Structure formats: structure tokens, C-alpha cells
Amino acid sequence: xxxxxxxxxxxxxAVNGHSGRQHTLSMLKTRVLAGITMSLALAFSLAACxxxxxxxxxxxxxxxxxxxxxxxxxxxxxxxxxxxxxxSISEKTVADSLNLAVSExxxxxxxxxKKLEVVQEDGASEPKIFAEKATKLIQSDCVxxxxxxxxxxxxxxxxxxxxxxxxxxxxxxxxxxLESSPNIFYTGATTNQQIIPALDYLKGEGVKxxxxxxxxxxxPRTANKIINAYAKANGIEVKGEEYAPLGATEFSTIVNxxxxxxxxxxxxxxxxxxxxxxxxxxxxxxxxxxxxxxVSVSIAExxxxxxxxxxxxxxxxxxxxxQTVNNPANTKFxxxxxxxxxxxxxxxxxxxxxxxxxxxxxxxxxxxxxFDVAKVQAAAGGVTFDAPEGKVTVNGENHxxxxxxxxxxxxxxxxxxxxxxSPAPIEPDPFLKxxxxxxxxxx
Amino acid sequence: xxxxIRYTIAGLTLGSMYALIALGYTLVYGVLQLINFAHSEVxxxxxxxxxxxVDTLVGGxxxxxxxxxxxxxxxxxxxxxxSGAGAAWLLERVAYRPLRRRGAPKLxxxxxxxxxxxxxxxxxxxxxxxQKNNSFPNFFDNRVLFSIGExxxxxxxxxxxxxxxxLMFFLDRLVQKTKLGRSIRAVAEDAPTAALMGINIDKTxxxxxxxxxxxxxxxxxxxxxxxxxSYQMGFFPGTKAFAAAxxxxxxxxxxxxxxxxxxxxVENWSVMFLPSQWTNVIAFAVLVLVLMFRPSGILGExxxxxx
Numbered sequence: 001x002x003x004x005x006x007x008x009x010x011x012x013x014a015v016n017g018h019s020g021r022q023h024t025l026s027m028l029k030t031r032v033l034a035g036i037t038m039s040l041a042l043a044f045s046l047a048a049c050x051x052x053x054x055x056x057x058x059x060x061x062x063x064x065x066x067x068x069x070x071x072x073x074x075x076x077x078x079x080x081x082x083x084x085x086x087x088s089i090s091e092k093t094v095a096d097s098l099n100l101a102v103s104e105x106x107x108x109x110x111x112x113x114k115k116l117e118v119v120q121e122d123g124a125s126e127p128k129i130f131a132e133k134a135t136k137l138i139q140s141d142c143v144x145x146x147x148x149x150x151x152x153x154x155x156x157x158x159x160x161x162x163x164x165x166x167x168x169x170x171x172x173x174x175x176x177x178l179e180s181s182p183n184i185f186y187t188g189a190t191t192n193q194q195i196i197p198a199l200d201y202l203k204g205e206g207v208k209x210x211x212x213x214x215x216x217x218x219x220p221r222t223a224n225k226i227i228n229a230y231a232k233a234n235g236i237e238v239k240g241e242e243y244a245p246l247g248a249t250e251f252s253t254i255v256n257x258x259x260x261x262x263x264x265x266x267x268x269x270x271x272x273x274x275x276x277x278x279x280x281x282x283x284x285x286x287x288x289x290x291x292x293x294x295v296s297v298s299i300a301e302x303x304x305x306x307x308x309x310x311x312x313x314x315x316x317x318x319x320x321x322x323q324t325v326n327n328p329a330n331t332k333f334x335x336x337x338x339x340x341x342x343x344x345x346x347x348x349x350x351x352x353x354x355x356x357x358x359x360x361x362x363x364x365x366x367x368x369x370x371f372d373v374a375k376v377q378a379a380a381g382g383v384t385f386d387a388p389e390g391k392v393t394v395n396g397e398n399h400x401x402x403x404x405x406x407x408x409x410x411x412x413x414x415x416x417x418x419x420x421x422s423p424a425p426i427e428p429d430p431f432l433k434x435x436x437x438x439x440x441x442x443x
Numbered sequence: 444x445x446x447x448i449r450y451t452i453a454g455l456t457l458g459s460m461y462a463l464i465a466l467g468y469t470l471v472y473g474v475l476q477l478i479n480f481a482h483s484e485v486x487x488x489x490x491x492x493x494x495x496x497v498d499t500l501v502g503g504x505x506x507x508x509x510x511x512x513x514x515x516x517x518x519x520x521x522x523x524x525x526s527g528a529g530a531a532w533l534l535e536r537v538a539y540r541p542l543r544r545r546g547a548p549k550l551x552x553x554x555x556x557x558x559x560x561x562x563x564x565x566x567x568x569x570x571x572x573x574q575k576n577n578s579f580p581n582f583f584d585n586r587v588l589f590s591i592g593e594x595x596x597x598x599x600x601x602x603x604x605x606x607x608x609x610l611m612f613f614l615d616r617l618v619q620k621t622k623l624g625r626s627i628r629a630v631a632e633d634a635p636t637a638a639l640m641g642i643n644i645d646k647t648x649x650x651x652x653x654x655x656x657x658x659x660x661x662x663x664x665x666x667x668x669x670x671x672x673s674y675q676m677g678f679f680p681g682t683k684a685f686a687a688a689x690x691x692x693x694x695x696x697x698x699x700x701x702x703x704x705x706x707x708x709v710e711n712w713s714v715m716f717l718p719s720q721w722t723n724v725i726a727f728a729v730l731v732l733v734l735m736f737r738p739s740g741i742l743g744e745x746x747x748x749x750x
Contacts, residue, residue, distance in 0.1 A: 253714040276671035
């Protein structure tokens, strides 16, 4: 994902691959920290292995063989979210909505009559720990499926684990696309469900020129490559493309360039703390949402308050879900979430995608009539769920889901309301094969 | 031309904040020949210290009237300076003085500095919430005060530049004219001899940290007002300010001011021709170039000989 919001704030950067801080001292700090964390984690996991070996002599070496036990009244599933470290604030919200989904499903009788039993693990905002904990969940806890991950680097670290153990991961965050694995279900948006429709919207609004501002790492670079290709094919002029280092808080040079370029709109792929600084300084030089709207792909409900409603009011966001979406499924979801976790907690796109992922898993298992990975994979295509964001359908080929795009505008109350939506759910196309102008990007 | 003026104003704004931070590096270097790498966290402490007070004062109350704006700015600057000074004082007591007492090698100070820097930034992360992004409440209207050609000069830019200039003026007077300034210069020149002359070295060093910390803390307030706050906010401005101090001549307060302004201007001017990713490259290339021809920086003198 693009490490979402600040969500992914700042540095989660520090610890997460693509969001790594790019400078030496910090890098040094990060490495030292990572080193310490890792050796601790290693020590703990070794200790855990030891204990395991004592308990169960046979348990060892069968890494490729599934040890999932579905004979009892419950089936284990794993949640793997960062409960500590820089990503924890964002990922805890995902863990919360995953838990909400499981408790709802269990209250309604479970999956094929079996209750789901959650094993929660902490990825500690560190991709290597995500990989280790994924291994542990699959091999020691014998979970039937794992839900979680946020940063693309955590997903990339877990991918080989799920493929080599032939297990399942449900990943709930929008991301930069160009990936598809039989062992991962991507319930967040890929680029053609977020960035491309956002550009369609701008084009429809008569935008003739745009300015691109992003953090300097994989998501914004990939996104901007797509945006440039789209702009070229659609007669939109890209008046500038500027990148700030991750964690940058000084944007006076960039906002001055934006001002000089005088484009019709700005496309913002900054992440983390940078958004606060950017919007504050955007306002400082006298730029407004009315004169030059900024479209952001990493600012959701939770981030609005942090950036400051005052600084964000009237600006645009591109997602597939907002708390304000008006349908019975969302009314129920928002109400249940607030009842469980507090009235002041907003619901956002990644949380909704996580909630939806558990229900989609339930749908797949029930369609397959089994928790077996191969059978679930075979049954996945066409599984639907009336999600809070609207109806979603699993694509059996690329394991992403068809989602409706929603252009949002930040209101004075800090909530985001839909100003435009795609006419129908958009089929996922992570490699952009169906867009002639994207030839060469999808690879 | 309008662009040039606009970037120049932005450069002066940024540069005056660099200069304030750079003074902290340079003063401490002057008396201890030590790069206080934790100074970037002193800056961050100043930002948070003032934020807590100002947010309590005017958070969620919208725009204030003119009188209150002045009061809040004053309170912000003072609380920022006090928090920075307090952090710097503590830092000297805990991280450096014990090493000095035991005659530790220079490298030990460096490690202690880096350790303290980590500690402070991680502690702030813990205390102030790693991911919650903070920015000061918008308690005044950042309106255009006047225009030069088509380039607007806004209230916030004037506030930052004026505050920085006033603070630097007082610092310069303090170093040049007061008894404390004289002892600081004496310690920088030759500590053992200064001690023989009856100057309390420990006290002088401690006060030097406090002065540098106060300036850094005030800069933290200004920077956060201008941009945002986070527990890692110190890194970029801190590194730049360190470079500015070296550029101007480390150990020399006037050099730090000049270096800060130069760096701010160079950064802003460079984006007229190049993408902003090149900003840091240009800034540090200028640093390297200057050092190639003037290895001791633009002004080049040590604190002790500055008078």
C-alpha cells in the first residue's frame, strides 16, 4: 500500500522498507533499532521453538504440510497487525475491525457451523517480523488463514512465506498494484480502482493540467508513472512532478513550485507526517481548495483531524469507502464499530476492507465446503459480499476484488462525503492490462 | 523575477530558522569542540513544549484578535525557548558532564550524543504519540502584509524572520558584551587558562548549552508554527543547521547565522532551475565547495577569536 496515511505515518517509514527514511544518521538509528528488535525477536522465537519442540516431538519439520485442524468446533485464524512500533496506530484500527467481523460471524453461528478462534500476532512495524510471525501462525498455531499486513514491504516480506507454506493471506490496504499471488487475497484497491478513476473524475471536471507531489518511495513513483501515462493519453499536461524525502516536514520550496506552475489540480501521494506540513504550507502560500484542489490518496477519516480540518476542508480524497457511505450494510458496520470501540472512532477505507475480508473468507469457505486452501482458492472467484462500501466480488484470476470508486471531499466536520462515484464496481486490473496507454508499466 | 523574489523570501524564512538552530551547534562546539548531535532533539523538545502550552491556550478557539496573537506568539517563543533550554541543560548534565569529569575520549562524547538523540526522539514518540500528526492551531490569519512585485510577503514569514533576527541580535550582544559572553569566549579560547583566571568552567559550559538550547527551542516553535510537529521533526532541520554551522565556520556565532541564511537561500534558489529532490544535493554541494576553498567555513574563526 502506500502506506497510507500517516497512518503509516511518518516513519513508519523508519522501519518499513519502502517507507524508510533516506538519510544516513536516521538510517543508522533505524538499523540499530531494527537490529536490536530483530535479535530480540529472534531470541524470543527461538525460545518459542524450543518450547514447541519439547511439547511435541513430531511438530518440527513438516513446514510444507498443513497442520490446520478443522475437526473440532472451532477453527483458528491468525491476525497479523503491527500492535507496536510506528505503524501500530493505523494497524490497530484494522485489528479492531477484523475482530468486529469475527465476533459478528461467531455470533451468527460461525463459518460452516464452526466458530473462528483468533490468534493475534504483532508484526511490530517490521517486515522481517511479519515474515517470522506469519511462519509461526502457519506452522505452530496452524491457522487456516491469516488477515493483516499494511505496508507493501510487510506484504512483500510475507508473500514467500504464504507461497512456500501454501497458506492464505487477506491483505486489506490499497497498494501500488503490479502483484498477484494465488496465496494472497487483496481486498484494498489496486491502482485502477483508485488512481485511474480519480483521474477520470478530474478529466470530467475539465482539469487540463496537474501537478504531482509525492514522497520519494515506491508507491508515489509507481502511481506517478501511471498518472503520467494517463495524462499523455488524455491530453492533460503534467506541469511538474516533485518528490520529498520520507519524513520531510519542509515544503516551502515545493509549494512555491506548485504555485508558480499554476496547474488546475494537484495529485498528492505524500504519506505520513509530510501531509500535515504540506497542507499547512500549501495554505501558507495562499493556495486554496477552490483555486487548486489537491487530490490525496492517503488521507482517510482518521488522518483528517491530524492534518487539521482547517487545512484540509474542501480538498479531495480518492478511496473506495467513507464513513458517510449511505447503505444499510454501512449503517450497521459503523453502528457496530462505534458500539464496540467508542463513538469517537471513525471508520476508514482500510478498516472497511479488513472487515470485508473476513466475510469474503467466510463466503469462500462456505462455497468450497471446506477450509482446505486449494478448495478455497478454487471457489474464490465470484464470491460476493454486500460490504459497507457496496457490493464487492472476488476476481478468481488475480485475487483482487471488484470495488466501487468514490471521490470524496473533506467537510467542515472532518468527515469525507462522496462527490462522485464510479457507475459500477470496477474490475481489478493490477497489471493494467486493459489500458492500452499503460503498456510498458504493467510489464 | 517574481519567482526569484518569492523564493528569496521563502529562503530567508527557512534560513533564519536554520540559523537559530545552527547557533546551538556552534556555541557548544566553541566551548567543548563537540558536535552536539542531540541538538536536533532539543529543537524538537522546544516545538512540543510550546505546542502543549499554545494548544491549551488557543486550540479549537479559531482565530484570535491582534492582541491575543501577539500574546500567544510571545508565550510560544518563551515556552519553546524554556523547553529547549531545559532539555539542553539536562542533556549536558546527564550525557556530557559525567564523561568530562572522567576525561573520556572524544569518541565517547559522540556516542553519548547519538545515544541521547535516540533517547529523546523515541521518548517523544512514546509521550506524544508516534503517528498523530500535530500542527499548531491556526490562531491567526496568515494574510498578505505587502507584495514585492507579484510576490506576496505573508504575516508568518515576517513573524519568523523578525523573531529570528531579534533573537540573533540579542545573542550577538550577549556573546560580545556581557560577562557571561566573555567567559564563554574565554573557555572557547583556552579552557585551562580561563579556569586559572577564575572562570567556572562547568557553569560556563552549562550556560552555553542553555543559551543554545533556548535558541533551538525557539526555532522549534517557529518551525512547528510554519510546518508541523512530530517526534522525528528534528532530523532534517538539525542536519541542515549543522551543515549551516560548518558552512559559516563552526564555533563562530556570526558564521552560523550567515551559514543558515546562505543555506536557506541556496535551497530555495536551486528549485528555480531543478526539481526539488535536488535541493539537498545542491545545498551540500555548496557546503563541499565552500569547504574546499575555505576549509574553516565562510567566516572561519573560532568562537574565542571572534571578538
